[in-house]
Amino acid sequence: MNAILERRSIRKYTGEKVSDALVEDLLRAAMAAPSGGNEQPWEFIVVRDKGIREKITEIHPYSQMLPGADLAIIVCGDVSREKYKGLWVQDCAAATENILITAQEKGLGAVWLGVYPEKDRMDGLEKLLGLPNGVYPFSIVSVGYPAEHKEPADRFDKARIHYNKW
Numbered sequence: 052m053n054a055i056l057e058r059r060s061i062r063k064y065t066g067e068k069v070s071d072a073l074v075e076d077l078l079r080a081a082m083a084a085p086s087g088g089n090e091q092p093w094e095f096i097v098v099r100d101k102g103i104r105e106k107i108t109e110i111h112p113y114s115q116m117l118p119g120a121d122l123a124i125i126v127c128g129d130v131s132r133e134k135y136k137g138l139w140v141q142d143c144a145a146a147t148e149n150i151l152i153t154a155q156e157k158g159l160g161a162v163w164l165g166v167y168p169e170k171d172r173m174d175g176l177e178k179l180l181g182l183p184n185g186v187y188p189f190s191i192v193s194v195g196y197p198a199e200h201k202e203p204a205d206r207f208d209k210a211r212i213h214y215n216k217w
Contacts, residue, residue, distance in 0.1 A: 054156035057203045061160025062116040064195030069121045073157055077124065077194070080153035084145035087138035093146050096125040096180055103179070110175030111191065114164050120195040124150060125176065128167075129186045140167060143189035150192050160197030166190055 078095055086092065098104055104117040117123055126147050128139035147163055154161035166172045167189045176188040 054152050058151055058155040059201035059204065060162040061195075061197045061199060061201070062162050062193070063197070063199040064116070064119050064121065064160060064193075065198045066119070067121070067196040069159060069194060069196070073159065074122065074124075074194075076157060077150045077153050077159075077192075080149040081124075081126070081146040084142065084149045086142035086145065088134035090132050090134045090138065090142065092128045092130065092132040092139040092142050094127040094129050094186055096127065098123040098125060098180075106179055107176070107191065110179065111164055111166070111172050114191060114193070116162065116193050117191075120193040122194050124192040124194060125166075125180065125188055126150070126190045126192065127182065127186050127188050131185050139187075140189065143167075147190045147192060150194075154192075154194055158196070159194055160199070161192050161194045164191040164193065 074097055081093065081095065082091070098107075099122045101118055104120065104123055107117055107123065108114050126143050128143045130139055133139055151161050151163060166176060167187060173188055176182070180188070182188065
């Protein structure tokens, strides 16, 4: 619960290198996410190349933190693996959230940058990263050691809970 409740969007990083072992932990957590019909439609691109991360800032208007991060993880959905049309989006969202929670638990900072369904962002990333047909970029997760601290935000709101009916 602590990693979930304390997780915040971190956009400033120290520049310290994130080990390959930690990156594998993040991806292992992502692939442990639930998915409709167990289709597991996800693919992941780990971008350590700063030049590519800088080019992403020209495609995604809210990605200016990427050059300062150690890496980005692009979460993609492969629709050829779909068992239930459209569920790849939910599956990739669950995988993205697992990356964020695991980053928090491992002492890393991360932020979710939405790509899907913004066509200009999707098209730009597809071209930049050479994605094959039927593989769509869903999100970008910027990852690094945090150079900022944000207090946990209590977002619990009983007024949004309904039992049995609205």
